[in-house]
Each structure stands twice: as C-alpha cells, then as structure tokens.
Amino acid sequence: MTDPIRYFVGVDGGGTSCRARITDINGHILGEAKTGSANILLGADIAMASIIDAIATAATIAGLNEESYSSMSVGLALAGAEQQSAWYEFMAQPHPFGAVTLNTDAYGACLGAWGGGDGAILIAGTGSCGILLKDSEQHVVGGREFPISDQGGGAVMGLRLIQQTLLAHDGIRPITPLAEHVLSHFNHDIDAIVSWSKSARPCDYGQFSPAIFAEAYRGDSLGIELLNQTAADIEMWMKALVKRGAEQICLMGSIAERIQPWLIPPMQQRVATPMGDAMDGALAMARSSHNLYPL
Structure with a gap:
C-alpha cells in the first residue's frame, strides 16, 4: 500500500544547477535547496543524484528525513527532458518518492510564469528554449542542447x-x-x-x-x-x-x-513579468502527477 501524499516537491534542473522546493499540501513552503547540474542528457544517474541531494537538503531544512520521501509527489522540470530516449532512461531509474512526473525545464518555467495558464516564455540560462502553451498545445522553439542549439544561452x-x-x-x-x-x-x-x-x-x-x-x-x-x-x-x-x-x-x-x-x-x-518561476511550475506538475511522456 502506497503512502498518502503529504508533500509536493518542485525541482528545476538545468545544466548549471538544480533547485528543489518542498511545500505541504496547502502550498506553504517548507524548505528550499540548490545543488549541481540536473540536465538529464549529461547522464540520468548524475541528474538523479543532484535531484535527490537537493531534495534531501531541502527536507533537512523542512525538518523532514528519508522516511518522508514516500509521501512526496515530485514534479521535475529538467533540461534535456525533450529528448524521448533520455526521458525514458531517466524515468526507468528507481527512486524513493511517492510519485514523480517529468517534463522540460522550459515547460515548468512556462507553467510557473503564467500561473498554470496559457502564455509564452523564453528561458535562457546555460542553455535556451522558447515555449508557448496555447489551447492545450505546446509549441517549442530551440532547446536542442549545446552546441547545436541553445543560441542566446x-x-x-x-x-x-x-x-x-x-x-x-x-x-x-x-x-x-x-x-x-x-x-x-x-x-x-x-x-x-x-x-x-x-x-x-x-x-x-x-x-x-x-x-x-x-x-x-x-x-x-x-x-x-x-x-x-x-x-x-x-x-x-x-x-x-x-x-x-x-x-x-x-x-x-x-x-x-x-x-x-x-x-x-x-x-x-x-x-x-512572470508570475512565478520554474519551481512553481514544477510544483504544479507535482500536484497533477503522471508518468506519461509529455511531448
């Protein structure tokens, strides 16, 4: 029997850093942390290690421990998730969480920026990607990873x-x-x-x-x-x-x-001006968790 979900976790992972935010079921922020790269194209295991490290640090700040992981629904907004094979490789890994859903960092950023509604963002950090959410469809430009894409990053x-x-x-x-x-x-x-x-x-x-x-x-x-x-x-x-x-x-x-x-x-x-950030979008993903390839 699976544990009931008591916490939502949003993770924003790119080529440079991985940020995690834990909230309770009412949306109150309990803890945040930042670790290393979580671009899944650099290695699914490397990304997972950064994610677990970030969540563990945020959990410590929140007064939680590993026993709480099975009560967490985790939304992952990660660079590299647009590549289908990388998405499946990452999601095939074992993890200790109650639920995990994965989409791109751009998708998470767009959800956060527009409060879960339609809108467009251009994300440019280490890499770059543009995304428009309109009428239940995703329109993506760029984001095919360095060095063949990511202009503006x-x-x-x-x-x-x-x-x-x-x-x-x-x-x-x-x-x-x-x-x-x-x-x-x-x-x-x-x-x-x-x-x-x-x-x-x-x-x-x-x-x-x-x-x-x-x-x-x-x-x-x-x-x-x-x-x-x-x-x-x-x-x-x-x-x-x-x-x-x-x-x-x-x-x-x-x-x-x-x-x-x-x-x-x-x-x-x-x-x-964005209403929120990629971790807000990832938290929205965590609240509607599913494990289907999203693109």
Whole structure:
C-alpha cells in the first residue's frame, strides 16, 4: 500500500544547477535547496543524484528525513527532458518518492510564469528554449542542447568568447580586457584552452557569461559584440514564438533576465513579468502527477 501524499516537491534542473522546493499540501513552503547540474542528457544517474541531494537538503531544512520521501509527489522540470530516449532512461531509474512526473525545464518555467495558464516564455540560462502553451498545445522553439542549439544561452556565449579570444591571441582582432580575462583564466596557455575544450561541459562555457556582461557595461568592444549577438539570438526565438501566436513573452533565466536592455524596442515591448518561476511550475506538475511522456 502506497503512502498518502503529504508533500509536493518542485525541482528545476538545468545544466548549471538544480533547485528543489518542498511545500505541504496547502502550498506553504517548507524548505528550499540548490545543488549541481540536473540536465538529464549529461547522464540520468548524475541528474538523479543532484535531484535527490537537493531534495534531501531541502527536507533537512523542512525538518523532514528519508522516511518522508514516500509521501512526496515530485514534479521535475529538467533540461534535456525533450529528448524521448533520455526521458525514458531517466524515468526507468528507481527512486524513493511517492510519485514523480517529468517534463522540460522550459515547460515548468512556462507553467510557473503564467500561473498554470496559457502564455509564452523564453528561458535562457546555460542553455535556451522558447515555449508557448496555447489551447492545450505546446509549441517549442530551440532547446536542442549545446552546441547545436541553445543560441542566446550562456554556454554559446562562452563558446563564442573562447573562439574570439583565440582570434585575439593570433592577432586577428584586438586583445580587450575581456579577452585578457579569458587568457589569464588559463594562465595564457593556449594548449590548456584546447585541452580544456575537449571535456568542457555547457556549464564550463557558461561560467564566463558574468564577465561578458560586466566588461560590456565597462565598454569592452568584445563584450558588447557578444551581448549584441546574444540579444539577436533571443530576439530570433521571441519572433518565432510571436509567429506561433504569442503576444507577451516572459524572459526567464540568468541570461534572459539581464539581456532585456540590449533588445530592440519592439521586442522589449513584448516582455512580460512572470508570475512565478520554474519551481512553481514544477510544483504544479507535482500536484497533477503522471508518468506519461509529455511531448
């Protein structure tokens, strides 16, 4: 006999971090925590470990322990869940929870942003994805993972920065303070950059995005160039959503939330303020838990 559900858990997992929020059945927040990457394309077992770690930490804050897991319905809004084989591989893993439902991080963010109703979001953190929920249908643009997609996300920004820094090292473009920042990070060892790139993950490239913003605001020409390109990428996704019927779009994620001043005015006018975040959306998923592939 399964235990009755007494807690709802929302988990927002991307390429850089995994956040968990536990509430009681009345929606009161009991605990929150943050751990490492939970992109299921980087490994279902790795993602599950991050998720359990985040929930365990949040549970400790809430005064709960492992005995409470079977009373938890968990909604997972995870990067990589749009790939069907990855979805099934992840869901085939054993877990200690009462119920688990899995959808994409973009879907969770959209549910949270629009209070569970119709609407559109463009999420750009380490990666990027746009989604429109309209008339019980999902319309998705992008989100096919780094490096073949995710334009407008931090990983692509970091990749472009590395590329341009190498050009600067070769004397093809000026070495700006931003390029110098990258070179100093690798102790001016180009071979070290090449070796690092062979195993670098999206979050490793994304770690350079704060420096891009900071140097761009100081007038660094490379930083400005990269942010203009990122803004153009995000405008591309926004226009695709508008074409599919979106009127207003919430910008969510560490990059999207900071790029708005760099957007052209017509796109700035399309930006809406989200009602909630991806963990709110994941909690909505937890309250209507099911185990069917959603796309």
